[in-house]
Amino acid sequence: MTPLLLPAGPPESEAELLTRARLLAGLTLSEVAEQVGIVQPRDLKRDKGWVGMLLETALGASAGSKPEQDFAHLGVELKTIPIDSQGKPLETTFVCVAPLTGNSGLTWQRSHLRHKLSRVLWIPVEGERTLPLATRRIGSPLLWSPNAEEEAELRRDWEELMDMIVLGEVEQITARHGEVLQIRPKAANSRALTAGTGKDGQPIMTLPRGFYLKKRFTAALLARHFLL
Template sequence: MKSEPKTEQELLDRAFAIAGITFEQLADEANMPVPPDLKRDKGWVGQLLEWHLGATAGSKPTQDFEKLGIELKSIPISYSGKPLETTFVCVAPLVGVHGLTWETSHVRNKLSRILWVPVEGEREIPLAERRVGSPLIWSPSAEQEQQLKSDWEELMEMIVLGEVEQITAKHGEVLQLRPKAANGRALTDAYGSSGRIIKTRPRGFYLRTQFTDQILQNHYIHAAGN
């Protein structure tokens, strides 16, 4: 695995160095077999990028580049450059949530600075032949942060009130709360409407595709104008 990058610029340079290269070429260099598809290996692309970029966090609940305070997010895009799926941010706390604030939340920490790495995601392109796109480093604007905060507060209030089971993918303008588990049998504690603890599927925070699309479009329009 590559050593940890010392600066943000070094990280960005590494990300630009792998742009245009296929997964197969990157996997060969990292000595990682390419799975036939991502059905059973959802995190494979992330692991491949982490190896090449020198991410250190692994599964720890900190940013992927802890010393730089930067999170790594790969984003599968269509032929037209649109995100193909929502972006997982982090697991949502369902108990012990009284007194949590947006300012100190795990979500805000994860979203404070992100290295976005677009990757080809169209299903008919064999995984080995998909290429990495041009990266960008992003922090939310004041307006984006306000949107995220407002959604987070609405969703967390529902969790506190014991309404976790009533939350659907329709809640939240830019940030969603959705079940997050490899299978439906994994259960965790949450508050029920009576205030008692119930068992429910773990939930995760996800960014909606129109939000990540806006991030990509703003960046590439701005980059083209320079």
């Protein structure tokens, strides 16, 4: 196998980042793992974030686990998206943790969610469980910013969900709330609790929550740009 010869260090521009991502298109996960020196797990049961971490490393991302964009110096977030043989997303996409306290005066314009989604490098990856992890191929990248319609949809859902959190209704939020965005518990286990607000404004302990893009949003986005 010919080495990829990806440049070392973070990319210096969006164009360079996109060029690097295009070099990965068509390669298998095992080919990339071998070239960047990352051990590949047998499956993703215990290593759910491994594909994202692999591509971050290959592309020279700098954020790691810090709460900022993966390519903060470029203002670009990296999102891998597992797809089926028709190019449709297989699962919802985690964006960021939902803030459960200290939200008075927070607006959509200043929200962490909007900041994270302002510029996204989407990389589709074959994700069907029948395919061995090693042979799954990386797809063509897409550098995306929400258009006016997409931003309006996201803002509507964000405002509705944040209203519920502020009004102490966090425990009533289900994955069915929201047209394109949902809030779901995001914790390693049911003992990992965080501070929240109850119905009468009292402090409560509850599971951490995360914002996720629903499949219908990402499916439409991929279909439009890749003409599926």
